Amino acid sequence: MMNLPQPKRLWDWLLERLELGPILYFAQNKEVPVHQYSFWYYMGGIILVLLIGQVLSGMLLMVYYIPEIRSAHASILALNSQIDFGWFVRSLHSWGANLMVLFLFAHLFSTYFMKAYRPPRELTWLSGMLLLGLGFGFGFTGYLLPWDSTSFFATKIGLDITAKVPLIGEPMAYILRGGADISQNTISRFFTIHVMLLPLLLLPVLGLHLWIIQAHGMSEPKQGPTAYPSPEEKYEKFFPTFIFKDFMAWVVVLGALAILVALRPWGVGPEADPFAPAPIGIKPEWYFLSMFQFLKLLPPKIGPLEGELVGILFFGLLGLILALIPFFDTGASESRSKAATGFGIFLLAGLIIFTIWGLFS
Amino acid sequence: MNYPVWVVPYLGGSWVIGIMAIIHIFVSHFAVGGGIFIAFTEQLAYSRQDDRIYDYLKRHSLFFLLVTTVIGAVTGPGIWWVIALVSPPGTAFLIQNFTWFWSLEYLAFAAEITTFFVYYYTWNRISKEQHLQLAWLYFGISVSTLIIINGIITFMLTPGNWLTSHNIFEGFFNPTYWPSVLLRLLIMFGLAGMYALITSSRIRDDEAFRTYMLRYSAKWLLPIFFLGPLAGLWYFSNIPQAAIDTIFTGIHASGVGNFSVLARAVYLAMILSGAVIIFAFVGPYLNPKGFSFKAALIFLFFGLMVTGISEWSREMLRKPYVIYGYMYSNGILRDQIENINRIGFLRASKWALASTPTIPEPATMPSATGQGELIFRYQCMSCHTQTGYRSMKRLLLDRDRDAILALLDILHETDPKKNPYIGIMPPLAGTREEMSALADYLATINHPQKRI
Numbered sequence: 001m002m003n004l005p006q007p008k009r010l011w012d013w014l015l016e017r018l019e020l021g022p023i024l025y026f027a028q029n030k031e032v033p034v035h036q037y038s039f040w041y042y043m044g045g046i047i048l049v050l051l052i053g054q055v056l057s058g059m060l061l062m063v064y065y066i067p068e069i070r071s072a073h074a075s076i077l078a079l080n081s082q083i084d085f086g087w088f089v090r091s092l093h094s095w096g097a098n099l100m101v102l103f104l105f106a107h108l109f110s111t112y113f114m115k116a117y118r119p120p121r122e123l124t125w126l127s128g129m130l131l132l133g134l135g136f137g138f139g140f141t142g143y144l145l146p147w148d149s150t151s152f153f154a155t156k157i158g159l160d161i162t163a164k165v166p167l168i169g170e171p172m173a174y175i176l177r178g179g180a181d182i183s184q185n186t187i188s189r190f191f192t193i194h195v196m197l198l199p200l201l202l203l204p205v206l207g208l209h210l211w212i213i214q215a216h217g218m219s220e221p222k223q224g225p226t227a228y229p230s231p232e233e234k235y236e237k238f239f240p241t242f243i244f245k246d247f248m249a250w251v252v253v254l255g256a257l258a259i260l261v262a263l264r265p266w267g268v269g270p271e272a273d274p275f276a277p278a279p280i281g282i283k284p285e286w287y288f289l290s291m292f293q294f295l296k297l298l299p300p301k302i303g304p305l306e307g308e309l310v311g312i313l314f315f316g317l318l319g320l321i322l323a324l325i326p327f328f329d330t331g332a333s334e335s336r337s338k339a340a341t342g343f344g345i346f347l348l349a350g351l352i353i354f355t356i357w358g359l360f361s
Numbered sequence: 362m363n364y365p366v367w368v369v370p371y372l373g374g375s376w377v378i379g380i381m382a383i384i385h386i387f388v389s390h391f392a393v394g395g396g397i398f399i400a401f402t403e404q405l406a407y408s409r410q411d412d413r414i415y416d417y418l419k420r421h422s423l424f425f426l427l428v429t430t431v432i433g434a435v436t437g438p439g440i441w442w443v444i445a446l447v448s449p450p451g452t453a454f455l456i457q458n459f460t461w462f463w464s465l466e467y468l469a470f471a472a473e474i475t476t477f478f479v480y481y482y483t484w485n486r487i488s489k490e491q492h493l494q495l496a497w498l499y500f501g502i503s504v505s506t507l508i509i510i511n512g513i514i515t516f517m518l519t520p521g522n523w524l525t526s527h528n529i530f531e532g533f534f535n536p537t538y539w540p541s542v543l544l545r546l547l548i549m550f551g552l553a554g555m556y557a558l559i560t561s562s563r564i565r566d567d568e569a570f571r572t573y574m575l576r577y578s579a580k581w582l583l584p585i586f587f588l589g590p591l592a593g594l595w596y597f598s599n600i601p602q603a604a605i606d607t608i609f610t611g612i613h614a615s616g617v618g619n620f621s622v623l624a625r626a627v628y629l630a631m632i633l634s635g636a637v638i639i640f641a642f643v644g645p646y647l648n649p650k651g652f653s654f655k656a657a658l659i660f661l662f663f664g665l666m667v668t669g670i671s672e673w674s675r676e677m678l679r680k681p682y683v684i685y686g687y688m689y690s691n692g693i694l695r696d697q698i699e700n701i702n703r704i705g706f707l708r709a710s711k712w713a714l715a716s717t718p719t720i721p722e723p724a725t726m727p728s729a730t731g732q733g734e735l736i737f738r739y740q741c742m743s744c745h746t747q748t749g750y751r752s753m754k755r756l757l758l759d760r761d762r763d764a765i766l767a768l769l770d771i772l773h774e775t776d777p778k779k780n781p782y783i784g785i786m787p788p789l790a791g792t793r794e795e796m797s798a799l800a801d802y803l804a805t806i807n808h809p810q811k812r813i
Binding site: 088244 | 625632636639640644648651659663666
């Protein structure tokens, strides 16, 4: 008779085989700082839960979605109107993506203003920036796939802007399009990037990001002892205290997602017609709207350069400063710290103002 | 049609009722469920002779008193004002047919308020035994308000044998009376627990007692967790099949179409109910220390949302009727349609007739759009607005007058095979000329320059 592990002893058996002891020890001793900004610690967990939802709903959508130019739009229509709960899964995916980007922004700016990028957390910051970029990549590539009028022209505008990037812009746009124009090749490439390439890139970067966070622990804002409710409650256990609170936050966000899905199911516009004029007032998704609005305001020529090119170079510069901020504001200089805070406020205000302007223009 | 019409631009009269009624539901369900909670909790304090529970109850009962009497006193009469203005035929019908039940309800309501004022006033002024008796008295009176009003509310969806016998007791004890009593009691227990979590989360300086009260309050959600699905099934098995069909047609088509909103509301109520239960378990029960006042507020918000959506869904299930199978939501009786189609809506409408003296002679009417607008106000505005909620501007899109008339011809049919809207909209009532006048008016909503 085989010597199978008994259910009662299964846990111990697994502990021994998988050498989980150190991990359990770590989990039992992991602590989370308690202070007036602790609320922002929930952002990362919320993004992770939304990401899991995106993976699951995305897999279900792949069962019915056809990445083919004559069938893509019809398959989305079928999902919305013929397949039981197809509309539900698609709306979960679309609204989930938007919520995820919203929480990515909240996570980015909360960690920024809590100065969580300072040494030794430079790599946490950089990997987070990379994850944000990947999030935008998911949004941009996924937006085209329904192949409706809005998604077609928004993608066209997005790729035209990409082509303006000096040196690499035009070849990059050409590769993404799979030719000179948006076509079947573009759908195939965007689909492959969306469901294969980006997830493959995401996994190691996300793994690195999470691992560094565990290695360094959660960053504490340097606000002094008054930031804590009481000196003896400076930390709380990650298991179970924080994780249960985290769980409540996930339930709230998933509840909000359900409200959006049920009250505003994600629709689909008329099928894309590459030969038709672009719809009047076409806009990209809200998270690209601030950049879009800013570019719209620029004159055709600024000195010898094209206005859009100047805009793209300006965004590139902002992104570079943001990425390199841990090396500028290391915590050693008060003036640099204030400058970094000022830059963050400038960036956040610009993002909010231009997004709202874009929405109402 | 026999009363003046109240035009609420953009929002529509139905939403004015909806907002007022939903807020009132939040408070009235707390008034009953909270009363049950107070009675049981005071019994617990008495059995254990635990002054900490007494102290908690005293604070909780002040919160209860303020919420139920202030908000309840505003929204309760508010509902009467609003329903009388938005749906005078329905209101008149309910008052005339349930006169004695309404009277009993008012008596019970007055007794309920008085008892609770006495209950709060007598804290530490009478013996604990007497105070406990007051708690149980309030419990009995508050439940009786539910027992009475439930008969009238459920009658509107499931009048049952009343439709043929016109026996008011058959209408009162209608097919959904008992399932609804059970379902509402379960909801009331849940809401009582959620409100109690608010006050329990404010307990300070005694962590052990705070934990005890949070867990105790969270347990009040257990009845709806275990019995809610069964009570729901019992309730749904007694409502009209046509109403059930409206939900199921939305399963695959909820992403498109206008008929899916009820289905989506039902799904949302189910999802949020699940969220509330999970929240109660991982929050106040498993992690009372981490369950803050803010978390309790968010939790209550979700619970109230479930309650509000469920109530709204129940109202939607009744469409296109205000009294199922008897009176349509625009106040026209089902049995009147044939007669109105023969003699004309405006001729059959006492108030419309009185307010527009030129109408009796169709040949001499100065404005077809004027008649059309009057018909629109009486037959459509109980659910639609021109430019706001369920906007005609959006629903009509680019249809011209002839296309609108063709649509009205379909809506005029009483045969479900010829009119697919029959399950969700009352058939239009009136003569062909009146439909033509209505089309004239509707055509001006998206094209105001064509107005005559």
